[in-house]
Amino acid sequence: MRAKAIENLIEIKGVKHAYQTASGPLEVLDGLELAVPEGTFAAVVGPSGCGKSTLTRLVAGLMTPDAGEVWLHGERVKGPRKTVGMAFQNPVLLEWRTILDNVILPLEIVAPRMPRADRIKRAMELLEMVGLIGFEDKRPSELSGGMRQRASLCRSLVHKPDVLIMDEPFGALDAFTREDLWQTMRDLRQAEPFTAVLITHDLRESVFLGDQVIVLSGRPARTQFVLDVDLPEDRTLDVLFTPKAADMLHVLRDQIKIAQGREVETH
Numbered sequence: 001m002r003a004k005a006i007e008n009l010i011e012i013k014g015v016k017h018a019y020q021t022a023s024g025p026l027e028v029l030d031g032l033e034l035a036v037p038e039g040t041f042a043a044v045v046g047p048s049g050c051g052k053s054t055l056t057r058l059v060a061g062l063m064t065p066d067a068g069e070v071w072l073h074g075e076r077v078k079g080p081r082k083t084v085g086m087a088f089q090n091p092v093l094l095e096w097r098t099i100l101d102n103v104i105l106p107l108e109i110v111a112p113r114m115p116r117a118d119r120i121k122r123a124m125e126l127l128e129m130v131g132l133i134g135f136e137d138k139r140p141s142e143l144s145g146g147m148r149q150r151a152s153l154c155r156s157l158v159h160k161p162d163v164l165i166m167d168e169p170f171g172a173l174d175a176f177t178r179e180d181l182w183q184t185m186r187d188l189r190q191a192e193p194f195t196a197v198l199i200t201h202d203l204r205e206s207v208f209l210g211d212q213v214i215v216l217s218g219r220p221a222r223t224q225f226v227l228d229v230d231l232p233e234d235r236t237l238d239v240l241f242t243p244k245a246a247d248m249l250h251v252l253r254d255q256i257k258i259a260q261g262r263e264v265e266t267h
């Protein structure tokens with residue numbers, strides 16, 4: 001994955017953005033910089049309310065910034081793109097469709113001429129990778145939260161997007177299920193490399209999944225700190241118990257405290 005990094009698939013340069021609210025403009029982003037090389041995984045952390053979700057909307061082309069530039073694959077982002085996959089904390093699967101038909105949905109939009117048999121083949125490949133074979137004919141409400149999130153990840157990847165943007169996709173899951181999903185995410189990337197931006201509040205998650213961790217400052221957010229995660233690509237959960245990972249987690253925790261305007265203890 002890291003070896004395939006040839007160019008910055010995502011580039012955010014000097015982005016500023018404010019929301020217009022009843023009590024006046026609310027500055028959310030001010031001087032955001034981000035460069036995500038193709039095939040790599042960027043984890044974004046920062047204080048609550050600093051503007052992380054706003055960042056995902058800008059990359060997905062769901063909104064344009066007041067100032068600065070967002071580039072995807074060498075093109076300026078000016079609107080929503082088919083080559084972006086998205087996953088959220090709440091998977092929002094359609095209850096009137098089976099799991100298989102939920103996963104197929106993006107193909108119906110992006111590749112309307114693709115024969116149904118080919119769509120099913122592609123969806124089943126992914127469902128197999130995430131351990132959901134046997135559940136393809138179930139309705140979303142018949143699955144656990146973790147299984148629904150697995151199905152949601154399949155749906156986000158079924159059309160082979162250039163980039164997967166995830167806004168706290170594992171935030172609502174219990175700790176054990178969350179760790180299972182981290183390993184599923186690692187396996188999916190090894191099987192089919194893609195570029196990813198993950199918003200998370202979990203520093204362990206950012207270190208386990210990320211090639212780089214970007215720490216945003218408090219609102220209005222700017223890029224405060226970037227950590228290169230120098231851990232083996234085929235990492236297992238045990239890597240989180242190594243001194244190297246512990247050092248990274250300490251650094252990140254201190255950076256979050258700085259972003260929150262809190263005092264940093266000397267170690």
Ligand SMILES: Nc1ncnc2c1ncn2[C@@H]1O[C@H](COP(=O)(O)OP(=O)(O)OP(=O)(O)O)[C@@H](O)[C@H]1O
Binds near residue numbers: 026028048052
């Ligand atoms: N459409 C909107 N109109 C007005 N204000 C908004 C809008 N969307 C977000 N905000 C405000 O902008 C700020 C940043 O929101 P955003 O959701 O990007 O932060 P976040 O870092 O993702 O938050 P959290 O960590 O709590 O999920 C918040 O104060 C939020 O209330």
